[in-house]
Amino acid sequence: MTATQLRVPFLDVKGAYLELKKEIDEAVARVLNSGCYILGPEVEAFESCYANYCQAKHCFGVASGLDALSLSLRALGVGPGDEVLVPSMTFVATWMAVSNIGAVPVAVEPQIDTGNMDPKLIEERITAKTKAVIAVHLFGNPADMPAICDVARRRNLYVIEDAAQAHGAAINGVPVGKTADAAAWSFYPGKNLGALGDGGAITVHDDAIADRIRLLRNYGSVHKYCHETLGFNSRLDPVQAAVLNVKLKYLDNWNARRAKIAETYSKRLSGASVKLPHIQAGNVSSWHLYAIRVADRNSVMEKMRSLGVDTQIHYPNPPSRDIPYQPLNYVTPIADEMANTLLSLPIGPTQDESATGAVVDSLTQILY
Numbered sequence: 001m002t003a004t005q006l007r008v009p010f011l012d013v014k015g016a017y018l019e020l021k022k023e024i025d026e027a028v029a030r031v032l033n034s035g036c037y038i039l040g041p042e043v044e045a046f047e048s049c050y051a052n053y054c055q056a057k058h059c060f061g062v063a064s065g066l067d068a069l070s071l072s073l074r075a076l077g078v079g080p081g082d083e084v085l086v087p088s089m090t091f092v093a094t095w096m097a098v099s100n101i102g103a104v105p106v107a108v109e110p111q112i113d114t115g116n117m118d119p120k121l122i123e124e125r126i127t128a129k130t131k132a133v134i135a136v137h138l139f140g141n142p143a144d145m146p147a148i149c150d151v152a153r154r155r156n157l158y159v160i161e162d163a164a165q166a167h168g169a170a171i172n173g174v175p176v177g178k179t180a181d182a183a184a185w186s187f188y189p190g191k192n193l194g195a196l197g198d199g200g201a202i203t204v205h206d207d208a209i210a211d212r213i214r215l216l217r218n219y220g221s222v223h224k225y226c227h228e229t230l231g232f233n234s235r236l237d238p239v240q241a242a243v244l245n246v247k248l249k250y251l252d253n254w255n256a257r258r259a260k261i262a263e264t265y266s267k268r269l270s271g272a273s274v275k276l277p278h279i280q281a282g283n284v285s286s287w288h289l290y291a292i293r294v295a296d297r298n299s300v301m302e303k304m305r306s307l308g309v310d311t312q313i314h315y316p317n318p319p320s321r322d323i324p325y326q327p328l329n330y331v332t333p334i335a336d337e338m339a340n341t342l343l344s345l346p347i348g349p350t351q352d353e354s355a356t357g358a359v360v361d362s363l364t365q366i367l368y
């Protein structure tokens with residue numbers, strides 16, 4: 001069988017750089033020659049462009065997506081003893097941001113067809129200690145923000161969006177991140193908008209919350225050697241800001257390429273014995289990942305690998321099953337079920353049609 005002799009990597013993370021090499025190299029050289037290596041005009045330029053892209057009033061570049069989440073929580077006054085509702089199916093950063101500020105993550109199970117927090121299950125997890133809810137747009141598929149915000153407003157909770165996988169995603173024409181008190185973004189290299197190293201950002205609308213984030217990320221200071229409060233060193237690197245400003249111009253185009261791959265998968269796998277991702281009507285996914293659910297997942301994954309197609313599992317351990325959270329003894333059957341059946345197919349802005357075809361061929365050959 002030679003149908004899939006082509007080797008298909010899960011994601012060619014260098015491909016996006018090579019496509020824009022000249023422009024990115026020039027931007028990096030500009031920073032190196034500027035002599036300004038902390039915050040400064042490159043970071044400000046990116047913050048302004050990204051705020052504009054997200055239709056947010058403020059944007060702050062920080063060191064990572066994890067920091068974007070924990071600084072957002074701190075800026076909203078969440079701290080030790082507080083509880084924060086988090087989805088049971090997410091990357092562990094969502095939970096660790098809560099734990100790292102001394103608060104307790106409380107698991108809310110997902111809707112199995114989207115993987116996103118089920119708004120109907122939020123209310124029963126609220127206690128007198130609950131201060132906030134973090135919604136994650138898992139795999140780039142927007143969470144049900146109207147329903148989540150509705151419960152949060154009624155029960156007086158802050159809402160944070162973990163939009164680390166959702167650059168460019170939208171809900172009824174509104175960019176994700178817009179309805180929350182703060183939205184946290186990651187520019188980890190494999191994300192839809194990825195730097196050439198670590199990076200993150202927070203977008204906010206409220207001026208007072210913005211002022212606190214501005215201080216928190218920079219030693220509690222806006223004027224050098226004057227510290228208004230305790231803070232952190234969590235500043236977006238200007239080299240990364242310059243790279244991101246180049247890449248931001250191509251984000252919509254690259255997301256469109258991802259959407260085309262997703263469309264091909266959904267069309268050609270519609271008859272196969274797998275569960276395809278479900279996007280709620282009116283929503284636009286960023287298609288960070290294309291994850292199917294399939295019985296006998298580990299064996300399918302192994303067979304695809306032997307046919308030259310690399311896949312991944314997001315995530316083999318839901319946070320509740322990971323070592324730091326085992327003592328909480330959370331019961332998360334839906335997250336567990338997803339962890340046992342999810343399989344992420346290759347997707348990325350530089351993946352060509354022959355690679356996408358090879359993925360479908362390998363899967364159909366295995367399943368039929």
Ligand SMILES: *Cc1c(COP(=O)(O)O)cnc(C)c1O
Pocket residue numbers: 064065066067090091093094136162164165186187188198199200
């Ligand atoms: C990547 C990711 C993060 C963390 O981002 P880093 O920049 O790696 O710290 C947080 N939440 C989710 C859902 C992610 O996918």
